[in-house]
Amino acid sequence: MLINDESRAPVSQKPNKLELPAEKEGIGSNVTIEINGEKVTVPFGTTILEACKNNNIHIPTLCHHDDLCIAGVCRICVVDVEGMKTLQSSCTFPITAPIKIKTTTPMVRKARRHIIDLMLSEHFGECYSCVRNNNCELQKLAKEYGVDRYNFGHIQKSKYDVDKSSFSVIRDMDKCILCKRCVRTCIDLQEVGVLEAVNRGIDTTISTFLDKPLADVVCINCGQCINRCPTGALHANDPSDKIWEAIDNPTKHVIIQTAPSPRAAICEEFGMEPGTSLTRELNTALRRIGFDKIFDTNFTADLTIMEEGTELILRLYNALVEGNAEVKVPQFTSCSPGWVKYLEHFYPEFIDNLSSAKSPQQMFGALIKTYYAKLQGIDPADIVTVAVMPCSAKKFECERPEMRDSGFKDVDYGLTTRELAQMIREAGIHLPEMPKSDFDDPFGEASGAGLIFGATGGVMEAALRSIIELVTGNKVENVFQNAKIIPVRGFEGIKYVEFPIEGVAEVPAILKPLIPDWKWLEGVTLKVAVAHGTANAKKVMENIKSGGKLSECHFIEFMGCPGGCLGGGGQPIPTNAKIREKRAEAIYAEEEGLTLRKSHENPYVNHIYANFLLDGPCGELSHKLLHTHYTKRGKFID
């Protein structure tokens, strides 16, 4: 009777939901239960937790997370079910009979209090020196249940070393409460499978394969586990002290670039409802903090579209017209460093399908330390570049040895949304009240195409807008209403879309040296796909491997995190489907208000091709600065 869900989680960990009756009103499709003496009618098979939530009765949870399968391990959600000998965990209890539930009996309160006390007895450290202070679910519960002393004592000595091996994710098992949310995130949500509970009973810890440091296993640094950790056991590798140092050093020219997703989500860190972009307020705040220049990552997102789009066209031309078997199609996007590392580990044989274009963050770093430094007459050694990203994997990406094409470390620090919010707070700034201001020249304006990189399907939409216009000569607005390519938007796991190309135009001047004409694209149906979250990426890869429908695609966008960048591992906590939807709305709303909405129309991009990258997209200089190569990592650990 269990719902057939596709995740590989063992049956015991799947949502404990009974198959709901097909009819909503028929006999047996609803059950009338009593919660705290009040009669409510709920659909057959609803869990007690859901029933209570829908009827505004608060039940504390800890191991339960909206994005994850049910575990029932923390027991904090226990309730009293009449006739049952013991208390029942409400998250795992499907309602199939007219039961009577009590949620606040003395026994329930005592049990919950004991559970909290027991967790605190093993929870090393003090709240005020914790990265999750004021945003910790354990702390919140302790307050909710009035913990004013440690009934079962409090651990005085640290039991574990903090694992600081990874550039992105830091694990402090002293703060772990064994809710296994990270395990379920890693195994079920992302299907990467780095973390599991090892040992037994009181010795249980969450660990990696052979207890190796995180940097030595197949972790892709996506940081989804951080977003779902209820305590401070998992957090990102925070570079803000070093950034403050650079800001305070008068000889350093500190530049910050901001990505679209942090701007759409940072409001949550300041007590606002999700769904407001604070792009221009953020500019002012960053200036007040002391950054010398503020640039928009969307500018290099536009550049990415030019480079990656050109690469795609060259790939297709070489594969389809020239018949070069060494050129691999479909082309995969390479903007998401989590996805890139996932591919390097799990599908190294497909590394040649990955676009060689760097991610926007890295392109910007390379440009700042070459083009910008020359333009402004600043020694690149004195420039410190910081990137505000929704992502913990970006921290790893900027440390990659191949990301030093400018002769220096292209991007010095990757800063997550949460860490930036902390810096802003530390500077005594309340972000939502800031006046608005613009980005700095010479990379001033960016297009809406770059902005929507923040949501899943965004890279594809941006690329399609340019490809459609450059190839067919038709305005995108004539094909899609208001240039919104709806089929690639939305949170469906894998989206597959076909675009027939009817009628071709002249090859634009910028691409003329590379491609003689568009005739070979006449009548071709462009097939593209979009996947977000590595679990979906895995499905796509398996489909391609087995020669399925997706192997015929020309271009596939992959994002490592569910929802794309806006659901990234560096974004404000908590996260769930609703919050991610709101963030997407904020991004798309901001985009619709822009006049410049296509990458190839960005005058600043055209300016840089006219004045710096003289040999055009995919030319020699752009290959040196804006493209990279990848490593076949494999997943075997010696």
Next chain:
Amino acid sequence: MDVLEKNSITEEITGLIEQFGRDRSSLLPVLQGVQRKHQHISDFAQQEIARLLDIHPVEVYSVISFYSFLHSKPKGRNTIRLCKTIICDLLGKNEIEEALERELGIKFGETTNDKNITLEYANCLGMCDQGPALIVNERVYTKVTPQKVIEILNGIN
């Protein structure tokens, strides 16, 4: 570990999986099979099992770390596990303990130099009425006396 050794382990695991089915629920019998033959499940074997069952290596490691009869580090060819629970304790576990340590010249938790025997404790073997009890590999010995220890040890080759 050389290629030949790796290949033979892969072959062995493939055989076990054919026997028990290519499903994650076959994990335990497969692990037991490898453990029985090699007295431990090596890093390589763990990853091969994971690959062939299409699960993650860390899940295999997690299961091995959960069960005290499965090991990820090499042990002696034979394992003696002495029941350490209260009934056997009352029935003279200490004498057996001393006899084992004296005869083998090792402490509990250690392995003899010739890698033949590993000494370990076990929790209740369910032989409380016939204690003290110990288990050699998969065979249980009951009402053990120090004299019987020598017999048992002589019986292990």
